[in-house]
Amino acid sequence: MASAVFILDNKGKPLIARDYKGDIPMSSIDHFLVILQEKAEQEGSAPPVLTHNGVVYLYLQEKDIYLVAISKRDTNTITILQFLQKLSNVFTSYFKNLEEESIRDNFVIIYELLDEMMDYGIPQFTETKILQEYITQESHVLEIQQRPPTAATNVVSWRPDGLFYRKNEVFLDIVESINMLISPNGTVLSGEILGAIKMKVYLSGMPELRLGLNDKAMFEKNGRESKGKAIEMEDVRFHQCVRLNKFEKDRTIMFIPPDGDFDLMTYRLGIQINPLIVCESVVETHRGRMEFMIKAKAQFKQRSTANNVEITVPVPEDADSPKFKCTIGSVSYAPEINSFIWKIKQFQGSKEGLLRAHFGFPSIRDDLPTKRLPISVKFDIPYFTTSGIQVRYLKIVEKSGYQALPWVRYITKNGEYQIRMPEPLQLTNASRLPKI
Structure with missing residues (x-):
């Protein structure tokens, strides 16, 4: 080490x-x-x-x-x-x-x-909470401290003894980030799902939790068939509280959790995935000006909604005099990053939006920028996961026998989500782009 x-x-x-x-x-x-x-x-x-x-x-x-x-x-x-x-x-x-x-x-x-x-x-x-019990910033506290806290001598070093909550609750969030690179014609060039199971634990005593997922390997180990979709996770990493021998034996995630916030587990899926939001773009260049037509489409189910969508489209460094028109959301020019940003607060599944942008140049020129940066997309979709991962059960057992409330949420958001732009069309006559 x-x-x-x-x-x-x-x-x-x-x-x-x-x-x-x-x-x-x-x-x-x-x-x-x-x-x-x-x-x-x-x-x-x-x-x-x-x-x-x-x-x-x-x-x-x-x-x-x-x-x-x-x-x-x-x-x-x-x-x-x-x-x-x-x-x-x-x-x-x-x-x-x-x-x-x-x-x-x-x-x-x-x-x-x-x-x-x-x-x-x-x-x-x-664990910060454990360290702060006996390493403080007040020297006199260090002098009168006679023994380390129970957690330092306990097998469960990440959780102190004696915790008590009037209301015992567990919040579990499954968050999946989508990394994707899409070609101008909509073909997926690369894509992966990076997932994390994040927890907030407010439980008294020393509870033991058991978490079951729709894990394909678990069903295969037990010789059972899944009633719904089962997923095959890769590169699984656990918090130190998880009993690895139990997971390796029957794929059960058993653990005594830390108090408060922590990441229970991360995973990766390299499966073939379809784009959630696609942007078809056409770029026309004329002498002294450039025009963009962007069509954004939400390719997930209609019952889901993407929140806080931001589509960032790069433009040449010397572009000026921006003019925008869109059928949904709002557009703003961000000269500090040489881009314009199309913001859609709520983008419902299967819906489309159109945007047309016009830029001028300070001088007439015939050359085009050699470096074409991709469009980047930000979004978050609550109550939805791309992989189909599901919590089958979350059991909480504590010797005092209290009842606890588990809450489970799902969310999908962007990671490195980029769409390449096509070659600009060089035109000398009027624009061919349709009006919106």
Whole structure:
């Protein structure tokens, strides 16, 4: 695992360092910024994992500081990168603003956190609520604290004992983001679904939860047939509270949850998916002006509605004198990003909208921009998932026997959702675009 953890300023100078294993010289950090800059110059951007002379550098940049872990080869890079992200989250919870000044003002607490969160290079306690029970910003509290909280000595280190709520509730949100690249003629060039199960837990005591999904692998393991659609999830990752041996045995998601907000699970589906919103575009260029015709169509079922739709269409840098007309929503020019933005507050399934835009140029020219950026689309569709994932059951068991209310919501939203634009048509006569 990690041999040492450093906090560096933006010039690569160590502000804080913690050596956990002593198997790598601490002077190795002197090479980090040089390697980072070389990689950035060669490849345009540097990857989060760098190597030099047998030392692996894993880093996370936050504002004007770097969180860096060093290790030897054959280390678990994903675990260390997740630890650095947790470290950033904990620091932000303590100091609000994670920057060089806040680091310099809180040396003592940071060293305490580094000692509690990692032992001999292995991550230990990373839940902010647990750490805040016995590492505080008031030194006199540290002096009178005689023992660590129960959670630090308990098997369930992410949840403290003694929680009590008058109303016991669980909120479960299944959020799916769609990454998609679409050609000008509507063909899907690439697409995937990135999903997350997010929870808000307000439960007393030490409850055990069981979650069942319409998981294809679960039905196959149990030799049963699904009555509805079953999905096959890939790259599944769980919060540390999930009992992995139980999941591997019968695909049941069993866990004692942390208190409050957390991500229970993330997954990916690389299945063939149809575009939810498509934009057909025609671009005409004339001497001294350019015209756009955009037709947007919601290709999901009519009973669903996409909220806060934003269609961003790029234009040449020197375009001016914008004029717009649309059949639905509103349009505004955003010169700071060389685009115009078509906003539709509510876009019902199977509906269409038309937009026509006109731009002038400060001087007459015959050449066209060589770089054509794609149209990008933002949206969120409540009560809808593209994959068809469903919660079959959510059982809550606690020794006191109280009744709890589970709430389940589904939402689909955009990720990197882009539609390529066609080649502009060069015309010398009047526009061929229809009026709207």
